Amino acid sequence: MCRGWCWGCGWCCWAWWGRSPPSCRRCSTTGRWIICRPVPIRRGWRRSRSSCPGARRPSWCLCITGTVGSVPPIGRPPPLRSPRSGSGIGWSPSRGGVPAEDGATLMYPVASNGPGTDEKLRDAFVERVREVARSRGGLTVEVGGPGALAADAGKVYESLGGPLLYTTVGVVAVLLILIYRSPVLWLVPLVVAGVAxxxxxxVAYGLNQAFGTSVSGQSSAMMTILVFGAGTDYALLLVSRYREELRRVERPYEAMKVALRGCGPAVLASSGTVAAGLLCLLAADLNSSRGMGPLGMVGVLCALLAMLTLLPATLVLLGRRVFWPLVPAYGSEPKARRSLFSAMGSSAGRRPLTVLAGGAVLLGALALGTLDLPGSLKQEDSFVDRPESVAAMRTLAEAFPGQGTQPISVITPAGRTEATIAGIQGHEGVAAVERGRTGDGWTELSVIAKGAPQSAAETATIESLRDRLPESYIGGPSAEQLDLKDTNARDRLVVVPIVLLSVLLILVALLRSLVAPLLLVVAVVAVWAASLGIGGLVFGPVFGFEGTDPGLGLLSFVFLVALGVDYGIFLMHRMREESLAGAEPAAAALTALRTTGGVIASAGLVLAATFAVLLNMGLVQLVELGFVIAVGVLLDTFLVRTYLVTSASVALGRKVWWPGRLSREPAGPVEQPPGETPPSRERVAVG
Structure with a gap:
């Protein structure tokens, strides 16, 4: 009892430190609480640009609709300066507006003349630009451009923290009430997850301060999802085992010790696999993806620590009454009822090859939906609800069809300025080029492409200019989006094999087999392809999305492989226990499914529901990622884990444990520790 109180007091202190203002309030600008560093693209481009003092940053674009001749001059608001960093940002409007052919729309490019690294300063400047522009009566003024888009995206990320947390807590609470059917028990794992x-x-704040770990609003949202989703999964497994032990062991403390010995290894192995899979994202070049790895690992490990320390201590302190009204009395037997998963396992065991072939065909057909995935998501299409910046960009696209509305920036050596201008003017994809400022041996040029922003024509122009001007640096919003797409493609080629190899090695060490780990890895890869294919079938026709996030494939793969193997470990670990106890392969597979199926199903529902919370967020990339992972978890829980892995294990027989000892001969019954029953007679309940 004293140990329980000590654990509780210690966790209260840790939780208070975690919620302290410096760790979760003062660091936030783009997400819930931590700044995301810039993506490391074209470092030479950034170095050369910083060497050009006063170099303009074409970040905004005023779209003025009305009679062009009546547009008055746009005034200059005073510059803004950050009191914390000392950086400033000022107003550098272009020489004049660009009228559309219909004479009713004027495009007025605006650029900041400061470094623009302070994101709060940038957002404030965007609002200042909007105030000045709207002060002109009789005109419709919209502020667009990359700076305005970034400011609107920042507002969305800032608004995610509260709704995301409250919705996640609400969803998990409802599911726990339905699972436990108790007015008290559901609150315990929920509060423990909140503490975690x-x-x-x-911990994430400490990583950011100590190692500069990059954390975005997207990765902080994923950490919250993982803490509540994975933490609740571990709680379900522990509480289920603890409830059963209370019927066989009189003292709650001793019952918890037996429960931890029984499910602890599987929980540790599964959480370690998830953490290792997420940590593989450190091999990514993209900072947003790379930062999500350590942050996801932090979420999983904090949830694990809380569920294996604070949750057991709390349950022991509360005693049996926490299960009221379904209190497990000492010496009682659970109500006999036919398990749904027993029936499902029996159907898979009768015709394993038929079930396996049918499931494989179904997953393959769903995977074909990846061919219908929309193209790469453009910056202005990344909002679920269209803000003013997107409206401005679409107005400009209609008023200036087939023409670039945001400049391509070229930083060239000052001694080659004229030659560079001549080379750009001779390019067939360039509409205009304007000389900017010069400093420290560099000159900035603004290039207007003939193609629309982020179109195939503009992309071809950027790539051609990079080939034609090897001594210059080509940047700007469209060039950055192109580099982001290329970097995501590189990350997929590097990270995916590392994730598969690391997960496979962990499974081999845990299961002492090669066939069973390969079976689990192939199963989760098939689930990922099928869930991504379902996304391809609904993103455009149902959700109306114009594209898919370039990082969707990589992030969904990492999460689904790690989390899918997590459930596979629960099933295969129990199957191995049954085989070690002397059960035949088919009986071991069916018993493992019957005893763990309820827990896995409950955990899968909770995890899918927590990721589905992202469907209510305001950014397309979060909605797409949440949808694919939620669908994948459901497929893995109710199709792959229940039918395909079970039927494959039955069909393979002892070969599933090759080359281990279990593949050659059955193991004899093992002696159980006092207070435990053989695995084949144990029943795991979730209700």
Missing amino acids: DFLSMG
């Missing part, structure tokens, strides 16, 4: 979430904030 607070702690993860503090």
Whole structure:
């Protein structure tokens, strides 16, 4: 009892540290609480641009609709300066507006003359630009451009923290009430998960301060999802085992010790696999993806620590009454009822090859939907609800069809300025080029492409200019989006094999087999392809999305492989226990499914529901990622894990444990520790 109180007091102190203002409030600008560093693209481009003092940054574009001749001059608001960093940002409007052919729309490019690294300063400047522009009566003024888009995206990320947390807590609470059917028990794992979430904030803040770990609003949202989703999964497994032990062991403390010995290894192995898979994202070049790896690992490990320390201590302190009204009395037997998963396992065991072939065909057909995935998501299409910046960009696209509305920036050596201008003017994809400022041996040029922003024509122009001007640096919003797409493609080629290899090695060490780990890895890869294919079938026709996030494939793969193998470990670990106890392969597979199926199903529902919370967020990339992962978890829980892995294990027989000892001869019954029953007679309940 004293140990329980000590654990509780210690966790209260850790949670208070995690929620302290420096760790979860003062660091936030783009997400819930931590700044995301810029993506490391074209470092030479950034170095050369910083060497050009006063170099303009074409970041905004005023779209003025009305009679062009009546447009008055746009005034200059005073510059803004950050009191914390000392950086400033000022107003550098272009020489004049560009009228559309219909004479009713004027495009007025605006650029900042400061470094623009302070994102709060940037957002404030965007609002200042909007105030000045709207002060002109009789005209319709919209502020667009990359700077305005970034400011609107920042507002969305800032608004995610509260709704995301409250919605996640609400969804998990409802599911726990339905699973436990108790007015008290559901609250215990939920509060423990909340404490783990607070702690993860503090740990992530420490990583950011100590190692400069990059964390975005997207990755902080994923950390919250993982803490509540994975933490609740571990709680379901522990509480289920603890409930059963209370019927066989009189003292709650001793029952918890037996429960931890029984499910602890599987929970540790599964959480370690998830953490290792997420940590493989450190091999990515893209900072947003790379930062999501350590942050996801922090979320999983904080949830694991809380569920294996604070949750057991709390349950022991509360005693049997926490299960009221379904209190497991000492010496009682659970109500006999036919398990749904027993029936499902029996159907898979009768015709394993038929079930396996049918499931493989179904997953393959769903995977064909990846051919219908929309193209790469453009920056202005990344909002679920269209803000003013997107409206401005679409107005400009209609008023200036087939013409670039945001400049391509070229930084060239000052001694080659004239030659560079001549080379750009001779390019067939360039509409205009304007000389900018010069400093420290560099000159900035603004290039207007003939193609629309982020179109195939503009992309071809950027790539051609890079080939034609090897001594210059080509940048700007469209060039950055192109580099992001290329970097995501590179990350997929590098990270995916590392994830598969690391997960496979962990499974081999845990299961002492080669065939069973390969079976689990192939199963989760098939689930990923099928869920991505379902996304391809609904993103455009149902959700109306214009594209898919370039990082969707990589992030969904990492999460689904790690989390899918997580459930596979629960099933295969129990199957191995049954085989070690002397059960035949088919009986071991069916018993493992019957005893763990309820827990896995409950955990899968909770995890899918927590990721489905992202469907209510305001950014397309979060909606797409949440949808693919939620669908994948459901497929893995109710199709792959229940039918395909079970039927494959039955069909393979002892070969599933090759080359281990279990593949050659059955193991005899093993002696059980006092207070435990043989695995084949144990029943795991979730209700």
